[in-house]
Amino acid sequence: MTQYKLHYFNFRGLGELARLIFHYAGVAFEDVRFERSEWPQLKASMPFGQVPVLEVDGQFLSQSYAIARYISRKHGLAGQDDWEQAQVDMYADCIKDFMINGRPIYEEQDPEKQKTLMSQFMSEKMIPHMAVLENQLAKNGGVLVGKDVTWADIACYAFFSYVSVKHPDILKDCPNMSVLINKIASNDNIKKYLETRPTTEI
Numbered sequence: 001m002t003q004y005k006l007h008y009f010n011f012r013g014l015g016e017l018a019r020l021i022f023h024y025a026g027v028a029f030e031d032v033r034f035e036r037s038e039w040p041q042l043k044a045s046m047p048f049g050q051v052p053v054l055e056v057d058g059q060f061l062s063q064s065y066a067i068a069r070y071i072s073r074k075h076g077l078a079g080q081d082d083w084e085q086a087q088v089d090m091y092a093d094c095i096k097d098f099m100i101n102g103r104p105i106y107e108e109q110d111p112e113k114q115k116t117l118m119s120q121f122m123s124e125k126m127i128p129h130m131a132v133l134e135n136q137l138a139k140n141g142g143v144l145v146g147k148d149v150t151w152a153d154i155a156c157y158a159f160f161s162y163v164s165v166k167h168p169d170i171l172k173d174c175p176n177m178s179v180l181i182n183k184i185a186s187n188d189n190i191k192k193y194l195e196t197r198p199t200t201e202i
């Protein structure tokens, strides 16, 4: 049996998507978590000097979305054919764009500037792109691609469950995405994981 080890900080961040995919798929892996204070000693051992890193029988794979895609393909969560896989990638990249475009908001220290950045992000990115996702979920029976949950749906869960800690009303106008998030959260394997997941600040 393939031995998986996921190396990441002891918080959710960019490592959580792979953890969620493993748990959703019911695939055993070693969840190697370390504290920030341990990172300087570990950095040089990671291929790009960054984490998450997935170790697969001793081989290292970097980049959170490459990891997510790899595990998902192996365990039936990446779409049923080439076209579905491309669509899964498209929706997952949409979530990745939210993360990349939202980052400067969190890094901004000035509250007024932060407010302006937030409202720009909402009107230019979040609202128009969420309309596309809402529409797709309505048309496609509650999941983004195909008939079953894929890693694009799990990426939505990873992102929105994280963001909603600070912004509880982020999905107030997105009923279909809210249903999807609840669907993932109520999966038995995910429920079991959430019950035992270490409590972390982020």
Ligand SMILES: N[C@@H](CCC(=O)N[C@@H](CS)C(=O)NCC(=O)O)C(=O)O
Residues within 6 Å of the ligand: 013, 014, 043, 049, 050, 051, 052, 062, 063, 064, 065
């Ligand atoms: N594009 C990479 C970004 C990875 C990344 O930024 N990792 C951060 C933690 S979230 C990291 O390793 N920071 C420590 C460092 O760069 O020294 C991915 O998606 O995995």
